[in-house]
Amino acid sequence: xxxxxxxxxxxxxxxxxxxxxxxxxxxxxxxxxxxxxxxxxxxxxxxxxxxxxxxxxxxxxxxxxxxxxxxxxxxxxxxxxxxxxxxxxxxxxxxxxxxxxxxxxxxxxxxxxxxxx
Amino acid sequence: xxxxxxxxxxxxxxxxxxxxxxxxxxxxxxxxxxxxxxxxxxxxxxxxxxxxxxxxxxxxxxxxxxxxxxxxxxxxxxxxxxxxxxxxxxxxxxxxxxxxxxxxxxxxxxxxxxxxxx
Numbered sequence: 251x252x253x254x255x256x257x258x259x260x261x262x263x264x265x266x267x268x269x270x271x272x273x274x275x276x277x278x279x280x281x282x283x284x285x286x287x288x289x290x291x292x293x294x295x296x297x298x299x300x301x302x303x304x305x306x307x308x309x310x311x312x313x314x315x316x317x318x319x320x321x322x323x324x325x326x327x328x329x330x331x332x333x334x335x336x337x338x339x340x341x342x343x344x345x346x347x348x349x350x351x352x353x354x355x356x357x358x359x360x361x362x363x364x365x366x367x
Numbered sequence: 368x369x370x371x372x373x374x375x376x377x378x379x380x381x382x383x384x385x386x387x388x389x390x391x392x393x394x395x396x397x398x399x400x401x402x403x404x405x406x407x408x409x410x411x412x413x414x415x416x417x418x419x420x421x422x423x424x425x426x427x428x429x430x431x432x433x434x435x436x437x438x439x440x441x442x443x444x445x446x447x448x449x450x451x452x453x454x455x456x457x458x459x460x461x462x463x464x465x466x467x468x469x470x471x472x473x474x475x476x477x478x479x480x481x482x483x484x485x
Contacts, residue, residue: 254409283472295410295457295476341409345472353398353417353463354425355474357409 252277252351254344256358263332264366270317271327271361273342281348284318284325289360290338298340301325303347329363337365370394371477373458379483386445388480390458398462399441400474401425401433404455416441448484456480 254275263269275284286298301309301318308316313330329336342358371392380386390399397418402410402425412425414433422435430452434442445452458477465471 256409259407285473287476293455293479293481295459295479297470297473297475300470300473343410345474347472353415353472354412355400355459357411359407359409 252279252282252344252346252354252356254342254356254358256340256342256361258361259359260362260364262364262366263329265332265334267332268328268330269332269363271329271340271342271363273325273327273358275323275325275342275344275356275358277323277344277346277351279346279349279351281346283345283347284316285343285345285355286314286316286327287341287343288336288338289341290335295341299327332365334365334367337363339363371458371460371475373456373477373480375480376478377481379485380448381485382449384448384484386448386482388443388456388458388482390441390443390477392439392458392460392477394460394462394469394475395438396460396462396469396475397438398460399435400459400461401431401441401443402457402459403427403452404457404479410457413443445482445484448482450484452482453484454482456482 284301288296317326400415401413459474461474
């Protein structure tokens with residue numbers, strides 16, 4: 251079974267600074283995707299970024315980028331030029347695109363990000 | 368209008384009551400999911416359905432049942448609610464083929480239902 255671990259329950263950053271959220275995962279599958287979702291106080295789950303495991307290039311989406319280390323099974327999220335609107339709970343998740351667990355999305359415990367003005 | 372809707376948004380009920388949470392989507396996705404969110408545990412999968420005739424248990428299905436009434440509708444029932452089912456419940460949809468505004472195998476979530484069992 252796959253597991254996803256976010257070891258930072260809480261993080262904080264000053265507005266305009268950069269912050270990195272950590273995530274590690276464990277899966278026996280070779281075909282999988284990794285995601286970061288954001289959950290603001292409105293509780294809506296919002297897709298931030300996605301990475302296919304077969305791609306070596308790290309995904310980027312405007313101020314959001316990832317550092318995908320496949321051998322280490324690490325998938326961190328970097329937020330540059332942090333804004334007050336980035337304050338939220340962030341979830342890392344792993345999706346099995348093959349094998350016996352195909353189609354299942356497994357979430358980490360979440361990291362609460364606070365942005366200070 | 369939202370692509371994935373959930374009703375009700377908030378519900379308070381008593382132990383032993385039967386509760387149904389409903390999910391509807393206009394995204395045209397075949398796959399639908401139910402999750403619960405508890406503090407410190409993230410989201411955990413309760414049930415999932417890859418099409419109208421295909422329903423599967425997730426990691427925490429005990430005490431829950433589901434019904435896939437149509438491609439667009441997926442309901443979650445608590446037959447006899449208990450206090451430890453107090454949680455935030457999410458419905459999600461996905462499409463293995465992607466296209467348009469949909470990214471392949473990416474789950475899109477409804478706004479959630481806050482359920483409190485007294």
